[in-house]
Amino acid sequence: MKTENNIHIYPDVPALSEAAARLIIGIINKTILQQGRCTIALSGGHTPNSVYAVLATPPFRDEIDWQKVFFFWSDERCVPSNNPQNNFFVAKEILLDKVSVPEENIHCANSEMSPEIAADLYEKTIREHFGEWQPRFDLILLGLGENGHTASLFPGDDQALNSIRIVVDVFVPAQEMHRITMTPYLINNATHVIFLVTGPGKAAVLNSTLSGPENLEQIPAQAIHPSEGNLYWLVDKEAALLLPKQTTYEH
Ligand code: 6PG
Numbered sequence: 095m096k097t098e099n100n101i102h103i104y105p106d107v108p109a110l111s112e113a114a115a116r117l118i119i120g121i122i123n124k125t126i127l128q129q130g131r132c133t134i135a136l137s138g139g140h141t142p143n144s145v146y147a148v149l150a151t152p153p154f155r156d157e158i159d160w161q162k163v164f165f166f167w168s169d170e171r172c173v174p175s176n177n178p179q180n181n182f183f184v185a186k187e188i189l190l191d192k193v194s195v196p197e198e199n200i201h202c203a204n205s206e207m208s209p210e211i212a213a214d215l216y217e218k219t220i221r222e223h224f225g226e227w228q229p230r231f232d233l234i235l236l237g238l239g240e241n242g243h244t245a246s247l248f249p250g251d252d253q254a255l256n257s258i259r260i261v262v263d264v265f266v267p268a269q270e271m272h273r274i275t276m277t278p279y280l281i282n283n284a285t286h287v288i289f290l291v292t293g294p295g296k297a298a299v300l301n302s303t304l305s306g307p308e309n310l311e312q313i314p315a316q317a318i319h320p321s322e323g324n325l326y327w328l329v330d331k332e333a334a335l336l337l338p339k340q341t342t343y344e345h
Contacts, residue, residue, distance in 0.1 A: 101304065101327040102343050103334045107144055107292050110330050113345065114290060115148040117326065118233065119157050121286050125232045126162045133164040133223065135276065137235040137245070138171070138181030141290045143188055145235075150192035160195040166220065168234055168281065169246040170203040172212070172263075172272035180205055209263035209272040216274055217261040229260065231284040234276070238291045240299050242313035246275035249312045278317040285323045289315070292330040300329060301336035 104110035118134075125132035136142065148154055165185075173179045182202035190200060201223065203216040220229050236244045246264050247254055254262045260280035264273050281287060291300055303315045304327070310317045319325060329337075 100325055101329065101334075101337065102345055103337075104328065104330050104345050107330055109345065110290070110292060110328055111144040111148045114145045114288065114328050115154050117288065117328070118145070118149065118235075119154060121233050122158055122163060125285075126159060129232075131162045131164060132232045133166065134233040135166040135168045135231050135235065135284075136181070136185050137168050137237045137290065138184070139237040139239075141237045141292055142235055143184065145290060146185055146189035150189045155193055158193070160193045161199075163195060164199045164201070164223065165190065165195065166201050166223075166231070167203065168236055169273055169275040170205050171246075172205050172209050172274065175202070175205055203261075203274045205274070209265075209274060213259075213261050213263040213274045217259060220260060220280075228283055229280065231280070233286045233288065234281055234284045236281070236287060236289050236315075236318065238289055238296055238299060238303065238315050240295055242299050242303060242315055244289070244315040244318060245281070246273035247278065247314035247317065249314060251314075252311050255310060255314055255317055278314075281318055282320050283323075284320055286326070287318060287320050287323060288326045288328060289318075290328050291333045294332040294335065296329075296333040297335040300327075300333050305338055 104113055122132045167181050170181050171179050175183055201219050204212040238244055241249055248266055251264055254264050257277045258279050259277055261276055264275055303313050308316055
């Protein structure tokens, strides 16, 4: 799989988290300057939490005009919105409750109703926000699962992978969980996409994703390559252990 050389390796999670926060702040402020607002989709999972925590603390918190930032999520688990497994709940606790973002700027999927209806409603909300049939997020954050999933695009689910919808509901048998996820069709229309990957447990899948043969159905993360936007991989040294040296920037 061809990946332009935008893979940045950091010595540890604190260094990656600060660098990611700086990159995100730069993208947000440049976007607000250009179009008066910035619309981002947050990732679920644990990896981004350290980045959210950096963004929620001075001086980083004070570098953004939060009134002009609009939040969505790249996926959501269909569990109650006050459940620690809920991606909205986690980001609200770590970041959103600590910055002055207006409630009306926050758009999470309804995780407590029929997943099919929730996906339809979320898709509608996104299109209404952008006023476009093919919405273009300014920034989408993503993680990478050890089995090659990203957002809630899981191996073997080629329906979600190849959908021309922008949001679909999926069922993850291994977790016995329904989820709502943005599709590659939507994600690849974004202006900036940032993958955040840390820990030794991700070394094998990161190498397969970036350097292995293309196998989108088994490694859905390989389906993410913005058609016109920028794709960044911010990884720590442990996750990068198996990457060929010539493809990366060491920080
Ligand atoms: C989710 C995420 C998912 C996550 C990966 C990595 O809702 O689970 O969107 O795609 O990013 O599973 O998760 P960790 O960061 O916890 O390793």
